[in-house]
Every structure is written in structure tokens, then in C-alpha cells.
Amino acid sequence: xxxxxxxxxxxxxxxxxxxxxxxxxxxxxxxxxxxxxxxxxxxxxxxxxxxxxxxxxxxxxxxxxxxxxxxxxxxxxxxxxxxxxxxxxxxxxxxxxxxxxxxxxxxxxxxxxxxxxxxxxxxxxxxxxxxxxxxxxxxxxxxxxxxxxxxxxxxxxxxxxxxxxxxxxxxxxxxxxxxxxxxxxxxxxxxxxxx
Numbered sequence: 169x170x171x172x173x174x175x176x177x178x179x180x181x182x183x184x185x186x187x188x189x190x191x192x193x194x195x196x197x198x199x200x201x202x203x204x205x206x207x208x209x210x211x212x213x214x215x216x217x218x219x220x221x222x223x224x225x226x227x228x229x230x231x232x233x234x235x236x237x238x239x240x241x242x243x244x245x246x247x248x249x250x251x252x253x254x255x256x257x258x259x260x261x262x263x264x265x266x267x268x269x270x271x272x273x274x275x276x277x278x279x280x281x282x283x284x285x286x287x288x289x290x291x292x293x294x295x296x297x298x299x300x301x302x303x304x305x306x307x308x309x310x311x312x313x314x315x316x317x318x319x320x321x322x323x324x325x326x327x328x329x330x331x332x333x334x335x336x337x338x339x340x341x342x343x344x345x346x347x348x349x350x351x352x353x354x355x356x357x358x359x360x361x362x363x
Contacts, residue, residue, distance in 0.1 A: 233255035233256040234270060236252040237250075246281070249277055250274055250277050253270050256270055268297055271290040271293045272291070272307065274290050275290030275294070276307065279307070279310075284311050287311050288311045291307045291308040300331050301331075302333040309323075309324035309325035309349070318352055322350070325342055328342050329342050329343075
């Protein structure tokens, strides 16, 4: 039990390919699987021995800061999550899906902390990696509203809507943000720009 407490907890959020690879390692005694919190929609794994930022377990490459960022986010430690996501990018070896998640999550967190220009750069990176990523376009639109570039915001919000990939909540946010951007174009005195 002491080993379990000392283990590094890694939350694998929405990572089906990695789940399958990890399941093979569980039998070897390297990883211990436990059910994850259902509200996070994740499986939680404990890594018994890990050194450095990256651990290679029989061909299974793990970028440790990436998973630490996911855990920090899940537990509301947002400033810590930003640092972990930045370290994950420096460590390298992230899959395309992990890169997209890293830039989107870090961008959302940076925006929440008022670092809008940095958030815009992260969202722009996602639009380059995945030009049809509706969340990236929606986030770019909302961030550009915050810095007062309303025409750019409207372009990204329209792209988000054109993808047809928005769920109901994101669709509502996109239309609301678009309406707000149009309102601010007519009533610019209402604009409170954040930099």
C-alpha cells in the first residue's frame, strides 16, 4: 500500500489508444490500474517507478508532464497545469492528439488568467495543426473579442460554426459570442479590451 501512495498518479483523459497499451503493461506489474473518477470520464493509472520527465516502459512512451498537467487541471490547480503543459511541449514526444489537447487546454487556462495574447498563439497553433478544429476556432473568436479585434473574432466564430462539429453548449457559446461581437461593433464604447 505504501508503494501505491508513493506512485505517481496519471489521469489518462480521453486517450483510448494509450489505454490499450497500458492494459498490456498492467499484467507485467509495472502499472497498477484503478477506476478513475467517473465525472472525469477517465481511467486512472498509477506509475510505480518513474524518473525524469519521460518514462519508456517496453515501447510505451509517456510524457509525464502532459499527464501531470491533466491531473492538475482535474484538481483545479490551474497555474500548475500551465507549467506542466509548457514542460510537456519542451519534453517532446507528444502525439498529434496530445499536442492539440495541450495547446487547447493551456490556451483556455492562459485566457482564464488574462494572458490573452499567449492564449491566442496556442489557439492559432491548433488551427494550423487541425484547420477544422471547431473548439480552436471558437476559442480564437472569443479571445479576439477580449482583445478588441472584432472582425478577426467574427471570422473565427463563423469558421467554428461552419465546421458543423459543435455540441449544443459550444454552439450556444458560438452564437452568443458572435452576437456579442456584432453588438460591440455597433457600440464600441461598451468594449473593455484586455491585454
